[in-house]
Amino acid sequence: MSARKPYVRPMAGWWRRDPFFVEYMVHEGTAFFVWLYALELLAGVLCLAQGKAAWDAYRAFVASVPLLILNAAIFAMMLYHGYTWFKIMPRTLPPMKVGGKRVAGATITALGLGGALVASVLLFGIVWMLTSGGAQ
Amino acid sequence: MSAAMAKVSVLRYRPEQDEVPVWQDYQVPYSDDMSVLTALNYIKDELDGTLSLRWSCRQAICGSCGMMIGGKPSLACKTFLRDYPEGIRVEALAHFPIERDLVVVMDGFMDKLQKVKPYIIPKEARSLDEGEYLQTPAEMDLYAQFAGCINCGLCYAACPQVGLNPDFIGPGAIALLHRYNLDSRDGGSAERMALINSEVGVFNCTAVGYCSEVCPKMVDPANAVNVGKMNSARDYFFRFMRPAGEKGECR
Amino acid sequence: MNQALKRSHEPIFWLLFGAGGMLAALIGAMLVLITAFAVPLGLLPADAFSYANMLAFAQNLFGKAFILAVVALFFWHAVHRIFHSLHDVGIHAGTGARVLCYGTALAGTLLTVWALWTIGF
Ligand code: SF4
Ligand code: FES
Numbered sequence: 001m002s003a004r005k006p007y008v009r010p011m012a013g014w015w016r017r018d019p020f021f022v023e024y025m026v027h028e029g030t031a032f033f034v035w036l037y038a039l040e041l042l043a044g045v046l047c048l049a050q051g052k053a054a055w056d057a058y059r060a061f062v063a064s065v066p067l068l069i070l071n072a073a074i075f076a077m078m079l080y081h082g083y084t085w086f087k088i089m090p091r092t093l094p095p096m097k098v099g100g101k102r103v104a105g106a107t108i109t110a111l112g113l114g115g116a117l118v119a120s121v122l123l124f125g126i127v128w129m130l131t132s133g134g135a136q
Numbered sequence: 137m138s139a140a141m142a143k144v145s146v147l148r149y150r151p152e153q154d155e156v157p158v159w160q161d162y163q164v165p166y167s168d169d170m171s172v173l174t175a176l177n178y179i180k181d182e183l184d185g186t187l188s189l190r191w192s193c194r195q196a197i198c199g200s201c202g203m204m205i206g207g208k209p210s211l212a213c214k215t216f217l218r219d220y221p222e223g224i225r226v227e228a229l230a231h232f233p234i235e236r237d238l239v240v241v242m243d244g245f246m247d248k249l250q251k252v253k254p255y256i257i258p259k260e261a262r263s264l265d266e267g268e269y270l271q272t273p274a275e276m277d278l279y280a281q282f283a284g285c286i287n288c289g290l291c292y293a294a295c296p297q298v299g300l301n302p303d304f305i306g307p308g309a310i311a312l313l314h315r316y317n318l319d320s321r322d323g324g325s326a327e328r329m330a331l332i333n334s335e336v337g338v339f340n341c342t343a344v345g346y347c348s349e350v351c352p353k354m355v356d357p358a359n360a361v362n363v364g365k366m367n368s369a370r371d372y373f374f375r376f377m378r379p380a381g382e383k384g385e386c387r
Numbered sequence: 388m389n390q391a392l393k394r395s396h397e398p399i400f401w402l403l404f405g406a407g408g409m410l411a412a413l414i415g416a417m418l419v420l421i422t423a424f425a426v427p428l429g430l431l432p433a434d435a436f437s438y439a440n441m442l443a444f445a446q447n448l449f450g451k452a453f454i455l456a457v458v459a460l461f462f463w464h465a466v467h468r469i470f471h472s473l474h475d476v477g478i479h480a481g482t483g484a485r486v487l488c489y490g491t492a493l494a495g496t497l498l499t500v501w502a503l504w505t506i507g508f
Contacts, residue, residue, distance in 0.1 A: 005151035006233035006241045011299045020346050031468030038461035049502040052438040071423035078415035085412035092362040120417035131435035339397035342471050372398035
């Protein structure tokens with residue numbers, strides 16, 4: 001008879017085991033805030049489709065204190081999402097070579113963060129031109 | 137006793153007497169150059185012969201001394217007491233069943249390694265007198281990193297998805313699969329694709345990335361898995377444009 | 388052995404997750420800044436998001452495409468991650484959790500399309 005009796009350790013609470021896992025759960029948690037923001041925008045589009053009264057009510061709602069607090073949290077989580085997204089990117093992309101040399105992970109992350117900065121500034125520029133230039 | 141002592145706590149599991157694993161503390165004479173493996177062997181030789189562990193090379197190349205040290209997947213021969221002034225906690229590699237003390241059941245891992253067909257499946261068959269399959273340094277460079285794996289299993293202990301779904305092929309085996317796919321002499325990618333695409337394949341990964349952090353050989357298994365996702369997605373959407381009934385197909 | 392392997396349909400959801408994640412990483416924070424804080428902070432004129440302005444934006448084809456891309460992809464990105472996080476914390480509710488998660492993304496996408504359609508061109 002075999003005396004073997006392999007012991008399988010439980011997985012419950014595994015994410016508390018290591019700081020690396022805690023960080024992972026936090027950055028996965030940003031998804032909930034992205035979801036909330038999608039919901040907020042969806043509400044806006046639906047109100048816009050209902051006419052002026054609904055839209056104005058929506059804008060007043062977005063300007064209310066609870067929503068400002070919520071949006072501040074969403075803003076912070078979006079930033080954290082962007083940071084962690086580009087931090088893991090070197091691991092998710094196929095290795096790239098420039099001039100025969102492997103592009104370092106830190107370079108890829110820096111390029112991603114730089115790209116986000118450029119895209120964001122560009123987006124703000126476009127919105128600013130559309131609202132300040134065009135409307136007047 | 138003038139020599140400084142260090143505390144080593146070991147998670148013991150003796151299937152014939154323990155229902156669940158229990159912690160046991162030992163005191164070992166400390167020196168700056170003492171590895172955890174040396175400390176464990178001191179315990180086994182001088183204090184308690186019942187302690188079980190696996191080891192062989194003592195130089196981070198055989199891959200047999202993987203265990204959780206201070207909660208992190210590590211090679212015992214490559215980890216030193218001096219980095220743990222508070223004392224050290226040693227436990228069998230996470231996400232593997234414990235066979236006894238620090239020895240884990242490797243069967244599932246071995247089975248996965250075999251499943252990825254970790255050998256060259258030649259593109260075209262050659263007879264002996266046609267000579268060897270040649271490869272340039274640049275071609276070798278493509279896969280060399282993934283060929284550095286020593287099958288230590290640390291990446292499995294770092295991967296929560298392996299713990300949550302023991303059927304997941306896992307980082308190390310996928311890195312090995314990737315190594316052969318990237319080899320210019322190999323023609324087996326299509327055969328290995330079914331495994332990558334499957335429900336035990338790459339999409340179990342949620343890009344935690346810890347596997348690549350703990351790997352003692354800088355293999356970067358997370359990269360192999362995530363490049364596998366891209367290949368699998370391409371295969372998923374373009375499979376209908378290929379002739380049906382290809383080798384390794386699963387629809 | 389291969390017969391036992393079932394192909395995973397994750398590629399569809401993974402690509403949507405990736406696209407939404409990339410979009411959110413690139414402009415997510417700036418979008419929140421623009422839609423929620425730019426006017427109160429005086430960065431944009433008070434009437435930047437007036438009904439007339441927004442209607443014109445949503446009637447424009449590029450505007451429509453942008454709104455749909457942001458709302459839908461943010462939804463798909465978020466639900467995919469949330470679904471996997473549920474698995475991570477030990478809720479393997481299978482079909483139930485899947486429908487609940489991905490259902491909100493599908494509903495969000497369809498409602499956005501419907502609203503943009505109603506707004507007209
Ligand atoms: S990939 Fe690295 S951590 Fe994983 S088994 Fe191979 S050597 Fe060990
Ligand atoms: S004893 Fe061989 S890797 Fe540690």
